[in-house]
Amino acid sequence: MATTFNAQPGNIPVSLADGLSPNTFASFKPFNKWLDQTTRSLALQASNPDHPFHDDPYTLRSVTVQAFDMFGGSRLGFVKMTADVRNGAGESLPGAVFLRGPSVAMLVMLIPEHPASQEGSGSSIPPGAKVSRGPQEKEEEEERYVILTVQPRIAAGSLEFVELPAGMVDDAGTFAGAAAKEIKEELGLEIPASELRCLSDLAAGASSSTGNSAENNQKHVREEGGERDEGLPAAMYPSAGGCDEYIPIYMHERRVPREQLKEWTGKLTGLREHGEKITLKLVRMQDLWKEGGRDAKALAAVALWEGLRRERKL
Structure with a gap:
């Protein structure tokens, strides 16, 4: 019974x-x-x-x-x-x-310190990363590379699934803290939580005291101008038809020497004791929508980043 x-x-x-x-x-x-x-x-x-x-x-x-x-x-x-x-x-x-509870995803962007045209013939660029600017590319647009993970995802029947770095939020942890922890474990970068920006919160116009931020989910239902507000967190729901998981998207960008870019592609990371067997992949930000096209987190990050830039919130 x-x-x-x-x-x-x-x-x-x-x-x-x-x-x-x-x-x-x-x-x-x-x-x-x-x-x-x-x-x-x-x-x-x-x-x-x-x-x-x-x-x-x-x-x-x-x-x-x-x-x-x-x-x-x-x-x-x-x-x-x-x-x-x-x-x-x-x-x-x-x-x-x-x-399964909430997770976090991280859009980590690397910006070469010098334009490609200033580098000598000995500069190293990751395989498949085109650095020449096309006639349609804006002059003021900086060259950016995004770090993706390639790892087995048995639920998808894949041993080489390409996606944004992500991880579950521990019971006692915060979203920003979980993001910083996953960045260190999966990418080998130590980034203080204070240096992360939550794209999901920015898009929702949320703050630490008002709104539906993932970090500070509403404790009550607000009524504004007669509009119904269910109090959902500001986050991406990858499968709302059958799963409770929601994923706020965090962002961090930093400048690095161009010669270091090659170190990221093919790097092996992850916690082996937890069954994580991760290989890193570097792609142009402008190609993320294609390279991460099977990953809902990557597509959400592209939409949030581009939308916030259009509205000059980034």
């Missing part, structure tokens, strides 16, 4: 998979954040007459945990569950959920 307990807020019945205790699941931050967020969004149905579900609002009836994975044998890591969300007429919403 499955173990059942009632989760707050809402006194929601939760049925657990065998081997998972109520105390362990009740302290699982991704579930608590998901329940708080869902509760806030459901509350907007009744409080807003113009909400599409106002006349027959949906409610969260129960949650069933189907499977789970432990990290290190003691820490709850991933959870597969279903949520029963129905209205008074018995109509239900799709409720399959993979809980």
Whole structure:
């Protein structure tokens, strides 16, 4: 017989998979954040007459945990569950959920200290990195290279998946701190969290005291000019149809000697004890949309960076 307990807020019945205790699941931050967020969004149905579900609002009836994975044998890591969300007429919403919590992604750009034209014939450029300027390229545009990781992603059936560096946020960590940690582990760069800029927050016009920043998610629902605000974090959701994960995009850029650029392509990094086998790849920023075209994080970074520059926020 499955173990059942009632989760707050809402006194929601939760049925657990065998081997998972109520105390362990009740302290699982991704579930608590998901329940708080869902509760806030459901509350907007009744409080807003113009909400599409106002006349027959949906409610969260129960949650069933189907499977789970432990990290290190003691820490709850991933959870597969279903949520029963129905209205008074018995109509239900799709409720399959993979809980894993938030992550961070990093757009790290290297700017050569000297233009390519000033370098001698002995300068080294990474394979495939074109440095000559075309007739359509703006003169004032600086030459930038983005560091990508190439690593096995078994879920995608790939052993060489190209993507922006990224990592999960620890329970006790901050988004900026997690980004700085991943940059050190995956890229070998030590960058203080204070030197990182959150593109997602900039795009949302968020700050540390207002808005829906990923670092300071809203504790309540705001109503501005009658507009519904569900309080979602300012971040990219790579698979909102089935996963709770959201990813704010951080940026850092630095100038480096041109001769050091070659050191980044092909470099082996990652924590081997955690199964990370990462190779680095350097690409022109203007080519990121192609080189990282399979990675939602890379495409989001391109859109945010270009949009913020158009609006002169970078």
